[in-house]
Amino acid sequence: MPSKLQRSPSTLLVIIAFATVYIVWGSTYFFIKVAVGGGFPPFLLGAIRFLIAGVLLMTWCAIRGEKIFVAKNILYSAVTGILLLFVANGAVIWSEQTLPSGMVAILVSSTPIWFVLLDKANWSINLKSRATIIGLLIGFAGVFLLFSEQISGSLSGGLSASKLPWMLLLLVGSVAWASGSLYSKYKSTEGSVQVNTAWQMFAAGVVFIPCSFLHNEITGLQWQNIPANSWYALLYLILFGSIAGFSAYVWLLQVRPATQVSTYAYVNPVIAVILGIVFAGESISLVQITGLFIILGSVLLINLAKYRKKQPAKELVAG
Numbered sequence: 001m002p003s004k005l006q007r008s009p010s011t012l013l014v015i016i017a018f019a020t021v022y023i024v025w026g027s028t029y030f031f032i033k034v035a036v037g038g039g040f041p042p043f044l045l046g047a048i049r050f051l052i053a054g055v056l057l058m059t060w061c062a063i064r065g066e067k068i069f070v071a072k073n074i075l076y077s078a079v080t081g082i083l084l085l086f087v088a089n090g091a092v093i094w095s096e097q098t099l100p101s102g103m104v105a106i107l108v109s110s111t112p113i114w115f116v117l118l119d120k121a122n123w124s125i126n127l128k129s130r131a132t133i134i135g136l137l138i139g140f141a142g143v144f145l146l147f148s149e150q151i152s153g154s155l156s157g158g159l160s161a162s163k164l165p166w167m168l169l170l171l172v173g174s175v176a177w178a179s180g181s182l183y184s185k186y187k188s189t190e191g192s193v194q195v196n197t198a199w200q201m202f203a204a205g206v207v208f209i210p211c212s213f214l215h216n217e218i219t220g221l222q223w224q225n226i227p228a229n230s231w232y233a234l235l236y237l238i239l240f241g242s243i244a245g246f247s248a249y250v251w252l253l254q255v256r257p258a259t260q261v262s263t264y265a266y267v268n269p270v271i272a273v274i275l276g277i278v279f280a281g282e283s284i285s286l287v288q289i290t291g292l293f294i295i296l297g298s299v300l301l302i303n304l305a306k307y308r309k310k311q312p313a314k315e316l317v318a319g
Helices: 003-007 011-037 042-063 071-095 101-108 111-118 120-126 130-156 159-186 193-214 228-255 264-280 286-302 304-308
Strands: none
Touching: 011 042, 011 071, 011 101, 011 228, 011 264, 042 071, 042 193, 042 228, 071 101, 071 159, 071 193, 101 159, 101 264, 101 286, 111 130, 111 159, 111 286, 130 286, 159 228, 193 228
């Protein structure tokens, strides 16, 4: 997409894209839980979801006459897709075998903190801001609070210790998500955002396949026993979570500052917690809710300067 279009996108399109990422992605935590809980093994779910979504989007791009096979674009997209969808989203899918979807969304809400720390191109802006520094410190306090019950349980040998590895996995996934997003933002590629997004999803889907076989997920899998609601959840994840939501996210990275795009993490946990409580009977502890609000306050503080004044030229995406 030409840089001129990137710097002056339609306001309506930006609003629609943010709304899609905010609401649709907030709901995917619940639908992943439904799909995995209904019998879909986690790695197989990732393979099916992203391979189908990638092929569908790539087919649509081919019908439109877009150039699909550009070696450099495929390589960059593969790196981005593996970081975002295999490592980060894979951590979400895998952890939801054990953790409630609302808790997973809350843990992932620390992602904006990693955007600030890893966005080296904007360190001179972000790390000179008092609001940013204070926000980072408060954010880490919130993350620690989220982990406190599990850490305490681990030290005392309680049952909650079993959740700690999954929470650490989600932390790694959050770092991978921020890294992949920044890589996608700053790596100059040719071709449309849709084509690059399709390759990202396809590459992630391919990597999920050997992991599924290594975990013997297909052996003994009774496809006919997977309930209809799990198939509907998979369909939702393909069409809305992947094609609509992920395409909107990748496009936003090209036209808005990365730290601003990362604000999706403010809203996603709220949607996920509400859906989890209403439809899945999940519960979230007061300590975890407190940690969530502390993290939300920190990321809002980190972005405070961005809402008060016009974005500096350095934040405009290159190319």
